[in-house]
Amino acid sequence: MTPSVLVSGAGVAGTTAAYWLARHGLRVTVVERSSGLRSSGNPVDVRGPALPVAREMGVLAALRERATHADGMRVVDAAGRTIARLPMQTEDGAVEIPRADLAATLYEAARDHADFRFDDAIAALEPGATGVDVTFDRGAPERFDLVIGADGLHSAVRRLAFGPDPELVRHLGVWVATLPLGEPADDPRHVLLYNEPGRVVSIHPSRGEALVACIFRGPARPGLDHRDTAEHRRIVAEAYAGAGWRVPELLAKLPGADVYFDSVSRVHLPAWTRGRITLTGDAASCVSLFGDGSSLAMAGAHTLAAALAGAGDDLASGLRRYEAEHRARTDAKIRGAGRAAALVVPKTRLGLAARNAGARVLSFVQDRRTPAAA
Numbered sequence: 573m574t575p576s577v578l579v580s581g582a583g584v585a586g587t588t589a590a591y592w593l594a595r596h597g598l599r600v601t602v603v604e605r606s607s608g609l610r611s612s613g614n615p616v617d618v619r620g621p622a623l624p625v626a627r628e629m630g631v632l633a634a635l636r637e638r639a640t641h642a643d644g645m646r647v648v649d650a651a652g653r654t655i656a657r658l659p660m661q662t663e664d665g666a667v668e669i670p671r672a673d674l675a676a677t678l679y680e681a682a683r684d685h686a687d688f689r690f691d692d693a694i695a696a697l698e699p700g701a702t703g704v705d706v707t708f709d710r711g712a713p714e715r716f717d718l719v720i721g722a723d724g725l726h727s728a729v730r731r732l733a734f735g736p737d738p739e740l741v742r743h744l745g746v747w748v749a750t751l752p753l754g755e756p757a758d759d760p761r762h763v764l765l766y767n768e769p770g771r772v773v774s775i776h777p778s779r780g781e782a783l784v785a786c787i788f789r790g791p792a793r794p795g796l797d798h799r800d801t802a803e804h805r806r807i808v809a810e811a812y813a814g815a816g817w818r819v820p821e822l823l824a825k826l827p828g829a830d831v832y833f834d835s836v837s838r839v840h841l842p843a844w845t846r847g848r849i850t851l852t853g854d855a856a857s858c859v860s861l862f863g864d865g866s867s868l869a870m871a872g873a874h875t876l877a878a879a880l881a882g883a884g885d886d887l888a889s890g891l892r893r894y895e896a897e898h899r900a901r902t903d904a905k906i907r908g909a910g911r912a913a914a915l916v917v918p919k920t921r922l923g924l925a926a927r928n929a930g931a932r933v934l935s936f937v938q939d940r941r942t943p944a945a946a
């Protein structure tokens with residue numbers, strides 16, 4: 573009989589996994605906690621190992637159509653004056669796209685190949701030698717040959733299969749909140765970045781309305797409910813109290829906006845698999861904001877499906893191959909995540925001044941190389 577797979581989470585990793593598992597002939601069900609796809613999230617890059625995955629899925633053209641076209645970054649002061657310019661990191665063929673558009677494009681590619689069930693979640697997992705018995709919050713219980721946790725940073729599958737081990741997830745001292753601006757950006761080519769010690773705001777031009785990201789330092793909040801959106805808005809408003817530039821105007825848009833709010837965390841597990849349960853995407857190895865989380869999620873999901881298809885009935889060897897291949901991509905990124913946090917959100921005035929001075933030097937060097945862009 574065709575093996576059955578349950579994927580938890582219809583995000584970037586879950587939709588990619590669903591598409592490829594189905595293409596390899598498996599029977600795929602996806603359970604997604606939200607009632608639909610979310611509109612929030614900042615632009616993310618599809619690059620490196622994610623590009624061939626997107627190409628083979630036939631979605632590269634759709635991603636390019638939905639891409640943002642920012643080609644540089646302007647660091648501004650409280651009066652909105654440019655104090656430094658930074659180039660965007662580019663790679664041949666890479667696509668920068670709002671996260672919501674990436675998720676929607678991948679879902680459109682996968683939806684006819686798998687049974688997507690929104691507004692439901694796994695409540696319990698009972699692993700056995702020949703399958704995993706799954707209880708859902710809403711749907712009837714079912715048995716699957718394999719369960720894949722693609723349910724993000726706060727993965728329920730990880731908690732249920734590996735236990736609530738706080739050692740596995742490390743808050744990097746930074747929080748992120750994103751929301752749509754509700755209008756196009758004034759500057760369609762540049763990301764605007766305004767920094768104060770310990771807090772950053774950016775406005776990222778997009779095809780339609782621009783996207784706002786608030787990235788700020790703050791301690792871990794162990795008791796925080798990751799679905800309490802009112803509390804998330806309160807935390808963001810408190811973190812940015814008294815901030816300059818356009819911040820008061822941007823904060824006024826918080827109520828009523830689709831706000832994505834989360835801790836910037838590192839997820840690092842010694843093993844991604846327990847029997848017939850495995851993890852992929854942020855659930856397995858999260859570097860979120862600072863390390864190609866979306867590209868790695870796509871590449872990992874593709875590798876997982878290919879390894880399972882190549883292993884035939886030997887599920888365990890397929891899962892071992894997936895982990896060996898994909899860990900080679902994620903481990904180096906995970907090690908660099910802490911350093912990136914220090915660069916994006918300097919803690920002190922001195923750190924901020926040093927970062928901006930570095931950016932000015934970079935602008936100067938760039939201007940001399942490309943005088944037309946000055």
Ligand SMILES: Cc1cc2nc3c(=O)[nH]c(=O)nc-3n(C[C@H](O)[C@H](O)[C@H](O)COP(=O)(O)OP(=O)(O)OC[C@H]3O[C@@H](n4cnc5c(N)ncnc54)[C@H](O)[C@@H]3O)c2cc1C
Pocket residue numbers: 580581582583584585586603604605606610611612613614615671692693694722723724725726727728729748750832852853854855860861862865866869
């Ligand atoms: C709305 C949203 C906005 C984001 N914005 C940004 C951003 O601006 N910057 C950034 O760096 N990263 C952002 N991320 C995270 C980023 O998308 C991921 O780091 C990356 O794409 C890896 O993808 P993933 O599929 O592993 O996780 P995600 O893309 O986070 O997808 C996980 C999916 O699982 C679902 N889910 C969660 N818990 C359960 C559960 N118990 N049962 C079933 N489904 C569940 C979620 O609703 C989501 O659809 C965002 C994620 C989301 C969901």
